[in-house]
Every structure is written in C-alpha cells, then in structure tokens.
Amino acid sequence: xxxxxxxxxxxxxxxxxxxxxxxxxxxxxxxxxxxxxxxxxxxxxxxxxxxxxxxxxxxxxxxxxxxxxxxxxxxxxxxxxxxxxxxxxxxxxxxxxxxxxxxxxxxxxxxxxxxxxxxxxxxxxxxxxxxxxxxxxxxxxxxxxxxxxxxxxxxxxxxxxxxxxxxxxxxxxxxxxxxxxxxxxxxxxxxxxxxxxx
Numbered sequence: 001x002x003x004x005x006x007x008x009x010x011x012x013x014x015x016x017x018x019x020x021x022x023x024x025x026x027x028x029x030x031x032x033x034x035x036x037x038x039x040x041x042x043x044x045x046x047x048x049x050x051x052x053x054x055x056x057x058x059x060x061x062x063x064x065x066x067x068x069x070x071x072x073x074x075x076x077x078x079x080x081x082x083x084x085x086x087x088x089x090x091x092x093x094x095x096x097x098x099x100x101x102x103x104x105x106x107x108x109x110x111x112x113x114x115x116x117x118x119x120x121x122x123x124x125x126x127x128x129x130x131x132x133x134x135x136x137x138x139x140x141x142x143x144x145x146x147x148x149x150x151x152x153x154x155x156x157x158x159x160x161x162x163x164x165x166x167x168x169x170x171x172x173x174x175x176x177x178x179x180x181x182x183x184x185x186x187x188x189x190x191x192x193x194x195x196x197x198x
Contacts, residue, residue: 025073032076033096043122044143046097047129048136054090055134083132084116090131091118091185102126103182106174115174119146121187128175135161150176 036053040046058081066082072092075081081089084103091101100121105113115133119126127143128135137144139155149155156162156175 025071029073029092030096033093036093037097043099043120043127046094046099047120047127047143050090050093050097051129051131051134051136054086054093054131058086058089060132082116086131087116087118087129090129094120095185095187098187100185100187101129102184105180105182107177107179108174109170109177113180114171116182133161133165135159146175146179 033050036049037046038049040049057076058079060082061080064080064082066084070078070085072089075085075089087103091103094101101118102121104117104119106115106117108114115130118129118131120129121127122143125145125147127145128137128149129143130137135156137149137155137159139148139152144155153169153172153176156172157169162172
C-alpha cells in the first residue's frame with residue numbers, strides 16, 4: 001500500500017509539473033505574440049513581422065530530425081527546425097493575434113512534398129506565407145494567394161528573394177500545383193489590434 005501511495009504521489013507531482021509548464025509556455029507565447037503585434041492593426045503587417053521573427057529565430061541544421069516532436073515553446077528555445085516547424089510556430093503566434101491560419105504541404109510534380117508553408121485568412125481569402133524561405137509574395141502590392149500565383153507565375157519566379165535562393169522554375173512549380181491542407185488553426189478570441197491582458 002505504501003508503494004502505491006508513493007507512485008500515486010509521484011504521478012500527481014509529475015502531472016502538476018507538466019500542467020504548470022504548459023500554462024507557463026502558453027503565457028510566454030501569448031506575451032511574445034503581443035510584443036510582436038505591438039501597435040499593428042492589420043493582418044499584412046502582423047504577418048510580415050511574425051514571418052521575419054520566426055525566420056530569424058529558427059534555422060535548419062544539418063542532421064536535425066525533421067520529425068522530432070517539440071512544443072512550439074521548446075522549438076523556439078532550441079532555435080532549430082525545418083519549414084514545417086517554422087510554419088507551425090508562425091501559425092501559433094498569429095493565432096494569438098486573432099488571425100486564422102492553415103498548414104499547407106506544397107506538392108512537387110513527382111507527388112512528393114518538398115516544402116511546407118502557412119496560409120493566413122484576411123477575412124476574404126487565404127494568403128501565402130512562406131516562412132521557411134522568408135518570401136514576401138505579392139501581387140499589386142497585396143499578399144498573394146495560391147490562385148494569384150496560378151494566374152501569374154512571375155509572382156514567384158521574379159521575386160528577388162527567390163532569385164537570391166537560386167530555385168529553378170521546375171522546383172517552384174510546387175506553388176501552382178495542388179497542395180495538401182494539413183490543419184487549420186482558428187484565430188484566438190482576441191481580435192487583431194486589441195491589447196490582451198493576462
């Protein structure tokens with residue numbers, strides 16, 4: 001009986017510790033999102049600032065496990081991740097800003113998925129956010145959709161950052177091919193531009 005009590009006490013202590021860590025991590029992420037948002041009151045600027053932050057903070061490291069399961073908080077602390085991790089971190093942060101987003105696997109001509117992006121919903125359409133390549137894809141000064149790119153492939157091929165990266169048109173074809181939607185993260189109850197209180 002004594003051993004059962006000790007085991008139960010250990011399980012309760014471990015569970016309480018995990019719960020405390022989880023709450024602390026969420027509050028930290030909400031505070032980070034609040035700091036990134038600052039006085040920004042539009043989706044475009046919030047997305048741009050957050051995309052740049054995640055791109056600067058998370059880098060791909062040779063030999064890193066692309067399937068390693070880490071929380072968003074732990075991934076940010078490690079500073080190591082792949083395009084799917086960058087997109088997921090971005091999504092979590094903009095969610096706390098009140099912006100809905102979704103994770104999208106781009107599909108190459110051979111059926112594989114060489115790259116993961118996020119898309120954000122601006123209230124009318126889903127806009128591309130390529131965190132892993134830090135691409136600012138625009139048409140007529142506004143963030144582009146995958147449909148915009150299907151209509152005008154030069155949005156990607158003539159992008160200065162894409163040219164800098166040296167990607168071929170064949171590789172970039174994944175931006176116009178059908179994609180696989182993985183998950184949706186609905187924006188938090190707070191609206192963009194409202195200051196959150198914890």
